[in-house]
């Protein structure tokens with residue numbers, strides 16, 4: 099709702115006898131959506147956008163009769179600058195009530211001060227660096243943090259996968275460094291040893307991973323934990339692992355679920371078999387909410403399309419926004435939105451989720467995924483679950499998470 103709406107409402111409230119204004123008219127709520135709609139990461143924006151739209155279409159009643167207008171902007175790259183300009187324009191010119199989206203961490207980080215200054219709530223639907231919500235009191239995150247997967251995986255790898263020693267390869271930007279710290283902390287607390295940590299280029303271009311993987315092969319760890327920002331990076335990771343014969347050399351490939359993203363899984367071939375990743379969503383999750391989500395998705399976007407973790411984050415984000423809109427009866431404020439989302443729970447296709455009131459970050463299950471062959475296709479089997487994980491970086495007060 100823009101300022102003119104607010105003024106009109108105040109005037110009406112002054113003119114009408116007490117009590118009458120409580121049957122407030124439907125408000126238009128403007129949501130500024132900042133996603134990568136073009137370039138190498140366009141598929142990420144598309145998945146989140148589709149998840150948001152599908153929720154809107156399937157649950158019109160959840161918005162309390164208020165009209166939702168999505169105003170979309172293309173952040174194009176991970177660099178932060180384009181997203182920041184888009185957010186500036188969305189706040190000052192479009193006068194959006196809510197900001198949403200943000201695939202890449204640097205884009206969310208660059209935008210956070212503007213959310214604070216403009217007093218606009220910002221719903222993060224991907225960007226996973228743990229300390230992002232610390233950058234503005236008006237940020238709530240419905241996606242994940244790198245620690246939800248990395249920290250429990252460090253422990254699990256040591257205790258259950260025989261990873262007494264490990265190496266980490268990571269894309270060299272904030273969520274990559276975060277993922278390294280998360281895995282290292284979990285591994286070392288369990289008694290394991292990190293032999294090497296290899297930065298593997300930036301998020302914009304998919305590098306030739308060969309020299310980085312060769313360096314790890316030469317070190318000979320039990321396990322190789324890799325974080326790359328999903329998509330084409332992930333497909334190249336499994337290919338390079340296979341090409342260098344690392345499995346035969348006795349090195350197990352593990353990581354967060356970003357490296358076994360559903361949209362890329364079938365293209366990975368048998369080299370992905372038996373890989374173990376830790377994540378909060380896979381299209382194969384067998385629960386009623388996910389079966390309905392996947393069926394609605396395929397009906398809307400085609401039988402060959404698939405949901406993935408970004409898709410569910412768009413869906414859940416829209417459910418969170420619907421809750422915030424109805425809780426405030428369409429009259430959106432930053433404080434009111436954050437208050438409405440504090441402690442909010444939802445039966446998501448990923449399982450039960452909650453927004454932690456203190457940190458404004460998501461709480462969800464971290465699931466251990468094994469890649470298996472089922473009916474001639476690669477599938478994700480959940481073999482273990484760490485229930486309802488609260489971001490460990492903030493719980494342990496590490497670094498910028500303090």
Ligand code: PHB
Pocket residue numbers: 201202203204224225226227273326327328356
């Ligand atoms: C991020 O930039 O925070 C990011 C991007 C893609 C991922 C995970 C994290 O798969």
